[in-house]
Amino acid sequence: MADDAPGPVTVPGLLFLVAVPGLEAPLAAEAKAAGFAGVTVLPGGVEVTGGLPEAIRANRTLRCAVRVLWRVAAFRALHLAQLDKRARKLPWTEWLGPDHPVRVEAVCRGSRIYHHKAAAQRLAGAITAAGIPVSGPGSGDAAIPLKARIEDDLCTISIDTTGEPLHRRGHKSFVGKAPLRETMAAGFLWQMGFDGSQAVVDPMCGSGTIPMEAAEIAMGLVPGRSRDFAFAHLAGGGSEGPCPSRSPAYLEKDEGDARFFGFDRDDGAIRGARGNAERAGLSGICSFARQAVSDLAPPEGMAPGIVLTNPPYGARIGERKLLFAVYGALGATLKARFSGWQVGIITSDKGLAQATGLALEAVGPVDHSGTKVWLWRGRVA
Known part of the structure; x- marks a missing residue:
């Protein structure tokens, strides 16, 4: 089948900060106050400019974010063969390490590629071909989630830089009934x-x-100090x-x-x-x-x-x-x-x-x- 769609276009410098639905505004205000640039409120979260260094800072310091997704690539794919071909052109080794497995998740909406499992399998094949291990759906928190969203034939690929959700600060062992996160x-x-x-x-x-x-x-x-x-x-x-x-501005502050x-x-x-x-x-x-x-x-x-x-x-x-x-x-x-x-x-x-x-x-x-x-x-x- 002819490769008639535009070639892969990487999208450097974009992060999506996932919010608790309904609390996007506090997250946006926090991101602005923390010095993140290009803060844009979207349904379900906040988009900011930045790469891996900014993703690291967001994970460690933002209190309202649920997780931080690093958007690494976007390209058109009209069918599975195109998805496979374009995915194999991406510089996976620039983003993913060879010693930790990846778990691929895909969501398809309003696109000619409509089978999310088949889409995930094609992406997993491209990642494996780059020498990076891929785990199956049951791998849980042991693997890095890589999320593909195919909407209106546009495939956007994001890497979950967080792991366990950010409400798990790392120092609370007792949890009461129906806790507030x-x-x-x-x-x-x-x-x-x-x-x-x-x-x-x-x-x-x-x-x-x-x-x-x-x-x-x-x-x-700093909320991420213990995890x-x-x-x-x-x-x-x-x-x-x-x-x-602690944040540098508070290092000398007394309790x-x-x-x-x-x-x-x-x-x-x-x-x-x-x-x-x-x-x-x-x-x-x-x-x-x-x-x-x-x-x-x-x-x-x-x-x-x-x-x-x-x-x-x-x-x-x-x-x-x-x-x-x-x-x-x-x-x-x-x-x-x-x-x-x-x-x-x-x-x-x-x-x-x-x-x-x-x-x-x-x-x-x-x-x-x-x-x-x-x-x-x-x-x-």
Whole structure:
């Protein structure tokens, strides 16, 4: 069959930062603040300019990103033979190392190539021909994912430089029931206007994600300091040296007193949260204690800050009817004792949010593991 489509066109200098659906804006703002160029918000994430060095920096430092895809090539392919021929012209060894296997994934939409398994097999053959090992679909996290998207006959190839999702910071061993992921906590803190200077209180903290994420932001701690990444197995990806523990702008910053507080009525959750904070190096700035919502009080000597919490909302834990009393008690406590504080409640249930009796606006939705949730935010009068 004639090779009648344009030849391969590499696309250097493009990264796609995958976002939690609904939290693209916080990720874009974070990328701009971190100095990434060409920040463009797209459905499901943010595109920035950069190559492997920028991908490494994004993986190590961005808190709202779920993973970092390095877009390495794009070309037209009208049928499988063309896909195979163009794939074999790509400089695979410039991107992929010979000692770590690759797992090929393909998605086909609105294209004459419509069979994703056949497309993945052709790409895998081209990679194998370049001397790079390819693993089968069941290889899991042991292989570097290479993702091909064929849409309107355009094949775009991206390398997953992350590996395990970025919410797995590497220092949390205890996880409570229905946990909020760290990437989401960072995005919700941004939506609350958190800049590192305010006190943060979570009255139903579970494993401590929200206070810990706030503390790390305030101290300039690098989120990727305690974990490994897929980029270390790419060609040239292991030459960047160890990950720094803190951003240079925060190296001389003092911890100060604890101003990030988590409370929960579950003893096990509090023990787990304390252990998580200790492993993350946050024991001196985070405080966790067992306490009922009705006993909640502002930290002594601190200006009004932020109350942000992810309570149970029936879809995941407990019965919805029983939760109205919990939300009502939270609202009554905040109105009685937290005048001037900002409040953020993460829930999928409008009725439960309204049960607080607080004047709250809904921001969202955000996809929380398949459940649409909103951030209900406001300020206590």
